[in-house]
Amino acid sequence: MQFQLTKKFIEQLKQKLESDDHTWIHKNVLELHHADIADVLEELSHEEAKQVYYMTDDDLQADILMDLQEENRDRLIESLSIKELADQMEHLDSDDAADILGELPDEKIQEVISQMEDDAAAEDIVDLLNYDEDIAGGLMQKEFLKVELDWPVNRALRQLRRQAEDVERVYNIFVTDEDDHLLGVLSLKRLLIANSTTKIAELYNSKNIISVKTSESPEQIALLMEKYDLVTVPVVDYQNKLVGRITLDDVVDYLKEEADKDFQLATGISEPMQSDATIWEIAKARLPWLVVGLAGGILGAKVISGFEVSIANIPELAFFIPLITAMGGNVGVQSSAIVVQSLARGEQQIGSILGKIWKETLVGLVNGVLLSLLIFGIATVFGGLGLGLVVSISLFTVIIVAAIFGTFIPLVLNKYNIDPALATGPFITTMNDVVGLFIYFSIGLIIFSMMA
């Protein structure tokens, strides 16, 4: 039932475009869901995409515009006239329109706004453009349903009919006094069940109303919506006047981006890439962390070179260099990942930093003892009792140090408002490599000189 995009379909469409077969295109492309049409356009050349785009009507054009990936969207917007762009803004939700206009130069924004025929819509967009993109004011939309406390149900329904024309999707209705101060929320369900003469005041819910200020951060909004299981949250200004609403799908997009970002930091990629990025763009995005890794490797070389004589005498010492660095890295990343996740979940910070570090140290202790015993036997087989002692004692030490570092660093980063997920990436690994090598060779020096 769902549309499946295939290479064959795209080839066919390209042919039909060339032969101007509008009937085929109307039947097979323009009848699709706008999200699917956008997917199809992504696979066409710019000229071909424009051709198909202009065959659709205004309403569909606006939706397709929002569904396109940024790069293709920007190119399409550039090719639209000011008047065309103004028409499309009227077909979009105010938050989407503001997002698109916000990317344009100031003069162009002004031109587009002045060409819009719907003055109320234009005003909403202008209002939203005042807010930063990454606060509630920048995420919210001006389309919402609102009733006043002292209205009876039948008046409320009349008013809602009027308001609903602008509102794409209805989740719930906000209740205000006549000065727009937010007082509560009314579910559509209660309105449907109610008697037509009942006052809104008797129906609405005023207890534990969750709202956010225009300045609220998306992280906080996401946590609130998740915790209180909200599909939409009202946005109020500093006088508690209702100014907009944020819907769950906007926040889902945000949450997904954040999760992607954490994953990218943990895996050493500095910025998200679109699938059509050039080789050079991709290479550039990965270079920073690789250079950090390289610097760590050079530091490591410096540390080892300080023990050159020991290695020349006991080359077996070199055997376990990769083991020590790998284990330090693994343990450190595990510990920091735990901290990063609990921070991201906004878990109640009732436990202290010291408590967390203590817990991770104990975990390191348990795993350290187990793994050290294991490696003691193996390293002794490789190079005798001395090597066994050196490798097992230093592995134990490295595991504990890495666990403490891995816990401590993201907490500190978070305290100074730096994304703690930074610590799950090459950063921690590199640091633990260098520290681990130093511990390993120092212990080696001590034990072998004691045994000599």
Place this chain on the structure above:
Amino acid sequence: MQFQLTKKFIEQLKQKLESDDHTWIHKNVLELHHADIADVLEELSHEEAKQVYYMTDDDLQADILMDLQEENRDRLIESLSIKELADQMEHLDSDDAADILGELPDEKIQEVISQMEDDAAAEDIVDLLNYDEDIAGGLMQKEFLKVELDWPVNRALRQLRRQAEDVERVYNIFVTDEDDHLLGVLSLKRLLIANSTTKIAELYNSKNIISVKTSESPEQIALLMEKYDLVTVPVVDYQNKLVGRITLDDVVDYLKEEADKDFQLATGISEPMQSDATIWEIAKARLPWLVVGLAGGILGAKVISGFEVSIANIPELAFFIPLITAMGGNVGVQSSAIVVQSLARGEQQIGSILGKIWKETLVGLVNGVLLSLLIFGIATVFGGLGLGLVVSISLFTVIIVAAIFGTFIPLVLNKYNIDPALATGPFITTMNDVVGLFIYFSIGLIIFSMMA
């Protein structure tokens, strides 16, 4: 305005519980949002939590139950009588009730169901219990609004009033024929605007209706809801009969769990941990990947030991062991992370596997050349031209090999239905360590013997 949980508040509550100060508890705890009450209960002992729990009314009790973390919820459920549990099931949405009952032994489920007074609710739950937890049938709820095609608006509104009593939150209304076959969707907005004698057939949307089968996977549902920007999706059986709906918040929970899982795999943690897990549980969850790392380290030691003579002659070779392993690991994880993300996003698989590998190889080539040139100079300073050549040539080789491995492995895992995110963790790093060391020492042997 929002409730802030503090240590002081919990201590105060514990005192009030001891002194049986119900007035204080009613005013300061029971008036809170159920999600906040659940947070409070998490911080109390089991006995204290039960005391507070029993002070709340049935409706609130059910909500709190759903908000509690699994461990505490299970303990609370165990202490409820069959009758109490049956009462609470009637206050929950059918999907939540089925989730809770599904965890219990079969006889207990039967007892609870037989004690429920609302037969329709009991039937819904029994129906949902038939489905696996991780398919659409297991995620859906039976509460939804439904109108028939040939009803006029006023009849639809009358029917909806009746249906709405059971439905917690209303997003949109499904349209069926008289045999329950799904025909389309009606937005509440259109119903609000419409004339009371208009037929539903004239109002509803039948084009591009997105629905899912009961057997659909959560991944696929999440992708659909995201792509088509849905807040709720109808679930149909194999005859296209409407059997339930899935709401975005259920899918958001699922998406979050998936993102967490990827992050955990990338950072080497085998299972999610609650914040109150014991030291031993935490240690155990991390041990598997650490053992993999250890095994890799031992393999690495084996590889290096094969070159013992070279190291004894040229100890400088050992200096750059950490650099080679770290860079191989970093590049490999970056490449596999990119593949994992594009797989998770369900990106159109128009490009072939070979195409992806080729692209990553080119990226490796670019970064390999840049970083090798950099390290050539530095290694030459450390240990002369020979070492410079060895380190730079092997770094270049290792980067390219790691990029290819990192792309190839998650794609292969995915092909065999194994979670490709596995490849972003210690797995890739360990493998690249061993292969990298072999490349490094082999090149060292060749170049130094050529220069000798």
